[in-house]
Amino acid sequence: MKTEETVKVTIKLKKSDHDKLMEKVKESNTNISDYIRPIILDDIYNRTDKMNVMEQICKVFTLCTKIIEDEEIPKKHKIELQREAKKLCLK
Amino acid sequence: MSKIEVEIPKGQYENYDAVDKVISYILRLDDMNLVGGYGVLITNKKNIIEQFYAVKQFYGKMEGKQIRHIIFSVESTLYFNPQQVKILGYWLAQYFGNERQVIFAVHTDTKHLHIHMGINTIAYTNGAYQAYWQIEELKAYAEKCVDAMADMVWFGKSINAESLC
Numbered sequence A: 001m002k003t004e005e006t007v008k009v010t011i012k013l014k015k016s017d018h019d020k021l022m023e024k025v026k027e028s029n030t031n032i033s034d035y036i037r038p039i040i041l042d043d044i045y046n047r048t049d050k051m052n053v054m055e056q057i058c059k060v061f062t063l064c065t066k067i068i069e070d071e072e073i074p075k076k077h078k079i080e081l082q083r084e085a086k087k088l089c090l091k
Numbered sequence B: 001m002s003k004i005e006v007e008i009p010k011g012q013y014e015n016y017d018a019v020d021k022v023i024s025y026i027l028r029l030d031d032m033n034l035v036g037g038y039g040v041l042i043t044n045k046k047n048i049i050e051q052f053y054a055v056k057q058f059y060g061k062m063e064g065k066q067i068r069h070i071i072f073s074v075e076s077t078l079y080f081n082p083q084q085v086k087i088l089g090y091w092l093a094q095y096f097g098n099e100r101q102v103i104f105a106v107h108t109d110t111k112h113l114h115i116h117m118g119i120n121t122i123a124y125t126n127g128a129y130q131a132y133w134q135i136e137e138l139k140a141y142a143e144k145c146v147d148a149m150a151d152m153v154w155f156g157k158s159i160n161a162e163s164l165c
Helices: A003-011 A015-027 A037-041 A053-069 A075-088 B018-026 B045-059 B082-097 B135-155
Strands: B004-007 B035-038 B067-074 B102-107 B114-120
Touching: A053 A075, A053 B035, A053 B045, B004 B135, B018 B045, B018 B067, B018 B102, B018 B114, B035 B082, B045 B114, B067 B082, B067 B135, B082 B102, B082 B114, B082 B135
Parallel strands: none
Antiparallel strands: B004 B067, B035 B102, B067 B114, B102 B114
């Protein structure tokens, strides 16, 4: 059963999704440095040979969860962040 | 009771539905404000279970113990509130969270606030399987975390959580 191959294809984030995310960040007038930049910079397109896709996604999830837990971040940004991160969700 | 009790419930946890059952139990009080985790996006019960399975499927490792279930019970006379115990949960979870998915919830339905924690036996970093941890080392770490939480709650000290590990 080629489970590994199927999962790898399913979880790949397309470049177009990445661009859409950047566009949404711009439209929402969010301060990229504060909220989204650490995630974008750390996303699966910047993975090194040392990190595989699964590790990259789980680390992004950890970061998203930490940011969402931060009380100082406005609720609407948390909702947006969770919505975008959920696109990486593993099925 | 000591400051914090650490219990690993008996059970094989090898059944195909072990992940579903443990995570369902962890999230049974249905209060997502008291839920936290590492390596997972906190969405809903069904999706979190899927996230755990996705790691196992990615590495093709579906055998053995599927999930490790640990319970941390906090002494009630410390008078930590549920949100503080949730922070404690994150400190405890980081013992595993740099390598493995962790999902935990604070349960408030008994005299002592307690944390139910589920740890994926398959590491998201490299697929390594681990189902046992030295209980004495874990207890020592848990006590260190509780001492730090008491310093923060009762004496207003700032704590660098990463230095605990």
